[in-house]
Amino acid sequence: MTDTTTDGLRVRDLRVVFDGFAAVDGVDLTVPSGDIRFLIGPNGAGKTTLVDAVTGLVRASGSASFAGRELLGRPVHRIARMGIGRTFQTATVFEELSVLQNLDIAAGAGRGPLTMLRRRSSVPENVAEALETIGLADRRDQPAGTLAHGQKQWLEIGMLLVQDVRLLLLDEPVAGMSHEERDATGELLGVVGRGRTIVVIEHDMDFMRAYARSVTVLHGGKVLSEGTVAQVQADPRVQAVYLGEATTDDRAGDGAAAGAAGAAAKEA
Numbered sequence: 001m002t003d004t005t006t007d008g009l010r011v012r013d014l015r016v017v018f019d020g021f022a023a024v025d026g027v028d029l030t031v032p033s034g035d036i037r038f039l040i041g042p043n044g045a046g047k048t049t050l051v052d053a054v055t056g057l058v059r060a061s062g063s064a065s066f067a068g069r070e071l072l073g074r075p076v077h078r079i080a081r082m083g084i085g086r087t088f089q090t091a092t093v094f095e096e097l098s099v100l101q102n103l104d105i106a107a108g109a110g111r112g113p114l115t116m117l118r119r120r121s122s123v124p125e126n127v128a129e130a131l132e133t134i135g136l137a138d139r140r141d142q143p144a145g146t147l148a149h150g151q152k153q154w155l156e157i158g159m160l161l162v163q164d165v166r167l168l169l170l171d172e173p174v175a176g177m178s179h180e181e182r183d184a185t186g187e188l189l190g191v192v193g194r195g196r197t198i199v200v201i202e203h204d205m206d207f208m209r210a211y212a213r214s215v216t217v218l219h220g221g222k223v224l225s226e227g228t229v230a231q232v233q234a235d236p237r238v239q240a241v242y243l244g245e246a247t248t249d250d251r252a253g254d255g256a257a258a259g260a261a262g263a264a265a266k267e268a
């Protein structure tokens, strides 16, 4: 990874300050195209704020570019139009509309809402492809509100795919999912990641170990460690942060992280 990388996401000296408090405090991050980068770190590390800055939801200084184009200072909708999409911890699908209608709306395709709500015999190619990719083809006419939790998250990812998103930023995509749903989501990341760049904020360390191609650990708004799963788990600074947190923070995800770091320490 060099400083001249223009493909993928390139963040330099990113800083987000809330009332004098630096939630993101000078972060450098390079995520090459095709990478599946997990962003981990204890509560309050600045993970969501970093993603908020990249997607235009909060003001930031420094630089964040995708495919060589600067993102900072642009409004949210323009950043989205540049092929950058995100999901939130709570899926934001239209519950009363069918899976297909949700994808249609996301795809837009210049149709008015009434046209989109009418029954159609043909499904646009990109929508059909997304339905297959997210494994919901046989549920296309089902109201999104009746989908299982995991399926709603996949639908949200599908809604990004039909918008031809090139950079996906996913905020805790497997929170609350069953084992089977987590595995299916991991497989989905592999498929979606072909030719795209994926950043995943995650507390689930088992999921991270199984599906991350690379990992960045944030702590106190700064990058604490970066590398492969094995490298960050073996990093004593990471172990210290997670083991230290475990005594004061009993969130299930961080407990798992502490366990992961602890296990790595024992293995070393």
Ligand SMILES: Nc1ncnc2c1ncn2[C@@H]1O[C@H](COP(=O)(O)OP(=O)(O)OP(=O)(O)O)[C@@H](O)[C@H]1O
Residues within 6 Å of the ligand: 018, 023, 041, 042, 043, 044, 045, 046, 047, 048, 049, 050
């Ligand atoms: N709008 C805001 N105004 C003031 N402080 C904020 C705001 N948003 C976030 N913060 C603070 O910034 C810090 C980083 O928060 P952030 O949500 O980015 O952390 P995180 O790593 O995503 O944590 P978690 O894993 O709990 O989601 C926290 O101390 C948080 O309280």
